[in-house]
Amino acid sequence: MAATSCLESTQAQSDQAEDVIVHVSPNLQIRRWRKSDRDSAAPALNNPNVWRNMLDGIPQPYTLADADNWYEYVQSELVPSGPYDDNTRTSSGPSIPCHYAIVVDGKACGGVGLIFGRACYRRSATLGYWLAEEHWGKGYMTRLVKAFIEWTWETWEILGRINSFHFRRNVGSGRVMEKAGFEYEGLRKKSGLKLGVWEDEGMYGMVRPGLEG
Numbered sequence: 009m010a011a012t013s014c015l016e017s018t019q020a021q022s023d024q025a026e027d028v029i030v031h032v033s034p035n036l037q038i039r040r041w042r043k044s045d046r047d048s049a050a051p052a053l054n055n056p057n058v059w060r061n062m063l064d065g066i067p068q069p070y071t072l073a074d075a076d077n078w079y080e081y082v083q084s085e086l087v088p089s090g091p092y093d094d095n096t097r098t099s100s101g102p103s104i105p106c107h108y109a110i111v112v113d114g115k116a117c118g119g120v121g122l123i124f125g126r127a128c129y130r131r132s133a134t135l136g137y138w139l140a141e142e143h144w145g146k147g148y149m150t151r152l153v154k155a156f157i158e159w160t161w162e163t164w165e166i167l168g169r170i171n172s173f174h175f176r177r178n179v180g181s182g183r184v185m186e187k188a189g190f191e192y193e194g195l196r197k198k199s200g201l202k203l204g205v206w207e208d209e210g211m212y213g214m215v216r217p218g219l220e221g
């Protein structure tokens with residue numbers, strides 16, 4: 009019985025370790041979303057200070073039911089990883105999620121992910137990220153985004169370019185992109201409407217190392 013429990017606990021630890029895609033430090037990781045993350049992620053996202061900088065597709069107030077819907081969506085949005093063949097337009101690796109949880113001190117309290125383009129944009133993706141307000145200003149997101157991008161280049165050979173954008177007033181997010189190595193590509197004036205205000209949008213991009221030129 010004791011041996012079984014020990015085996016079960018070793019298995020559980022190894023399952024959890026396999027969930028982790030990026031180890032930034034002992035207290036900071038990126039891993040697959042778990043259904044139970046709702047308990048820490050939903051309250052963190054149910055915050056107008058976080059939401060005002062994000063797209064309106066994210067509900068506000070943000071409830072546990074919204075977190076459940078998000079979990080189901082993530083499981084359904086899979087993109088084939090591994091070596092990519094442009095002739096057949098297929099990758100030879102397993103299909104994996106595009107969105108991941110940010111874990112600080114063992115709790116999921118942020119998210120980072122990619123939305124892949126379609127047709128002739130199939131080799132580009134758009135990056136998004138957020139972090140619970142209690143962890144802002146500690147340099148976490150800069151380190152997380154850098155590490156996540158490294159992982160994406162290694163994981164999805166299909167990926168040639170990553171786009172990102174922010175509302176111009178969201179200075180912190182622009183700095184994250186600059187510090188993570190994105191190139192500033194221009195300003196789209198009055199490109200979005202958030203909380204009744206027209207927002208100028210700063211555009212950023214990064215090309216896979218070796219693909220430039």
Ligand SMILES: CC(C)(COP(=O)(O)OP(=O)(O)OC[C@H]1O[C@@H](n2cnc3c(N)ncnc32)[C@H](O)[C@@H]1OP(=O)(O)O)[C@@H](O)C(=O)NCCC(=O)NCCS
Nearest residue numbers: 058061137138139144145146147148149150174180181183
């Ligand atoms: C934007 C956000 C991701 C930044 O995360 P963070 O972990 O606090 O960022 P970092 O600590 O790595 O800081 C990166 C840089 O931005 C600066 N910065 C962070 N917040 C800032 C703010 N509110 N105003 C000005 N600069 C800010 C930091 O000083 C740092 O720059 P520096 O090294 O030149 O001093 C976080 O505030 C957040 O999740 N906001 C809500 C959701 C969101 O905006 N998502 C992005 C949508 S585009």
